[in-house]
Amino acid sequence: MKYISTRGRAPILDFDEVLLAGLARDGGLYLPEHWPTFSAEAIRNMRGMPYHEIATRVMAPFVEGCLDFATLSRISEQTYDAFTHPAVAPLRQIGHSQWVLELFHGPTLAFKDYALQLVGRLFDHVLSKKGQRITIVGATSGDTGSAAIEACRDREAVDIVILHPKGRVSEVQRRQMTTVLSSNVRNLAVEGTFDDCQDLVKALFNDLEFRDRHALSAVNSINWARIMAQIAYYFSSALALGAPDIVPAFAVPTGNFGNVFAGWAARRMGLPIERLIVGSNRNDILTRFFAIGTMTADGVVPSLSPSMDIQVSSNFERAMFEYLGRDGAAVERMSTEFRATGKMAMPQGIWESMKGVFEGYRFDDGATLDIMRTLRHQTGEILDPHSAVGIGAGLKVSLAKDRPLVALATAHPAKFPDAVEQATGQRPALPDHLSDLFERKERFEVIANDAEQLKTYVAAFAGRSKA
Ligand SMILES: *Cc1c(COP(=O)(O)O)cnc(C)c1O
Numbered sequence: 001m002k003y004i005s006t007r008g009r010a011p012i013l014d015f016d017e018v019l020l021a022g023l024a025r026d027g028g029l030y031l032p033e034h035w036p037t038f039s040a041e042a043i044r045n046m047r048g049m050p051y052h053e054i055a056t057r058v059m060a061p062f063v064e065g066c067l068d069f070a071t072l073s074r075i076s077e078q079t080y081d082a083f084t085h086p087a088v089a090p091l092r093q094i095g096h097s098q099w100v101l102e103l104f105h106g107p108t109l110a111f112k113d114y115a116l117q118l119v120g121r122l123f124d125h126v127l128s129k130k131g132q133r134i135t136i137v138g139a140t141s142g143d144t145g146s147a148a149i150e151a152c153r154d155r156e157a158v159d160i161v162i163l164h165p166k167g168r169v170s171e172v173q174r175r176q177m178t179t180v181l182s183s184n185v186r187n188l189a190v191e192g193t194f195d196d197c198q199d200l201v202k203a204l205f206n207d208l209e210f211r212d213r214h215a216l217s218a219v220n221s222i223n224w225a226r227i228m229a230q231i232a233y234y235f236s237s238a239l240a241l242g243a244p245d246i247v248p249a250f251a252v253p254t255g256n257f258g259n260v261f262a263g264w265a266a267r268r269m270g271l272p273i274e275r276l277i278v279g280s281n282r283n284d285i286l287t288r289f290f291a292i293g294t295m296t297a298d299g300v301v302p303s304l305s306p307s308m309d310i311q312v313s314s315n316f317e318r319a320m321f322e323y324l325g326r327d328g329a330a331v332e333r334m335s336t337e338f339r340a341t342g343k344m345a346m347p348q349g350i351w352e353s354m355k356g357v358f359e360g361y362r363f364d365d366g367a368t369l370d371i372m373r374t375l376r377h378q379t380g381e382i383l384d385p386h387s388a389v390g391i392g393a394g395l396k397v398s399l400a401k402d403r404p405l406v407a408l409a410t411a412h413p414a415k416f417p418d419a420v421e422q423a424t425g426q427r428p429a430l431p432d433h434l435s436d437l438f439e440r441k442e443r444f445e446v447i448a449n450d451a452e453q454l455k456t457y458v459a460a461f462a463g464r465s466k467a
Helices: 015-021 040-044 051-063 069-081 112-130 143-152 171-178 194-206 208-213 224-240 258-268 285-292 316-323 328-341 348-355 365-379 385-395 417-424 451-466
Strands: 002-005 030-032 091-095 098-102 134-139 158-165 185-190 249-253 276-280 294-296 343-345 358-362 405-409 445-447
Touching: 002 015, 015 112, 015 224, 030 224, 030 316, 051 069, 051 224, 069 112, 091 365, 091 405, 098 224, 098 385, 112 143, 112 158, 112 224, 134 143, 134 194, 134 451, 143 158, 143 171, 143 185, 158 171, 158 194, 158 451, 185 194, 185 451, 194 208, 194 451, 224 258, 249 258, 249 385, 258 276, 258 316, 276 285, 276 385, 285 294, 285 358, 316 328, 316 348, 328 343, 348 358, 358 385, 365 385, 365 417, 385 405, 445 451
Parallel strands: 098 405, 134 158, 158 185, 185 445, 249 276, 249 405, 276 358
Antiparallel strands: 002 030, 091 098, 294 343
């Protein structure tokens, strides 16, 4: 499979190059040159397969030419065998035809594990084959950092340095990062805010000489391999409900649009999906777009669902490219306009065809707590605030009787104990494999908000593995 950029001016790459590249050189995002499709018969044949096998079948066409089926199959099995639920991504029924898809059975209790655990192993495989090493540097406000660290710990060809704002991430989130004592992992607590951390990382990447010398890389949400891995649970859950003969709708709590775009991709590949329902918190750029057809950037306001506190949904560009008939020049024009003016109007017909699949609802913190309280009361289900936003959006839609609703639960409630306690009066416990988190030894270093200090640190750390 070859990959092309959404802006049409970057080199066409193979899967292994796209895996390592992240953003395309023209500023665009990579997508497969064509979408593989599965017939109803091929989908029916996947019924009853274990999760890792469904994932292998779904991903195989995307890695063709780089990984053979047996290798992909082995990596997929190793990845998902380590998850703590035998179904990997189990469904829980909360109503007559309403289901919660639990995507929090990975090591850090958030759905990002489903992609990053695989991506870490893919990095190792591809880099070892090339005889290369990389150093991943990233900033986190909480969730992504721990998932990235867990994905990279003890990998042979990868070092990872994660910056977090000192004293500004929750204790669970900090400990999930700082208690990983592997020799290829470093945590830096920066005297500053999350924005300062991001600026430091940007300064490092913008120093091209430094970036090349230390083979810096990122694991951000625009990486194609993350989307690819996420397509699998749309298939597995639809199959469990009777796909392709049953046609579910999916409700997805959305920030960067990566997760819900994976749902769009599953549909494009032939999986029957009724519609994709997007849930936003107060940072509702997407749901406003689906309502009026114009995208307008606003400042970010903090909410109870911090992993969806975004100003711009970077993966939305992938959907634009598809709906604009894969016209890279048009995507580039509109993205440039958006960056310059903070505003972008979609041609009427394009917006209408998007609305044929996507639909959006927003919930402020009060409404989110109400959903958590009501669900606890009516079904016994305890949800984290992100998942509540998704379910809330799903429940706004009235579906035909034979169309089940699948709402994606993207984090374990114990990751957000304060909000859960506020809503339900109950403080959720961490699952067994993390129950001693507060007793574990931590390791992190404090650095000033200073790019030169960070460079010195990263150079020494990346240098030590070459020695
Ligand atoms: C990252 C994240 C989201 C948002 O997912 P996107 O792919 O960015 O839309 C939702 N919920 C949780 C818990 C997350 O960590």
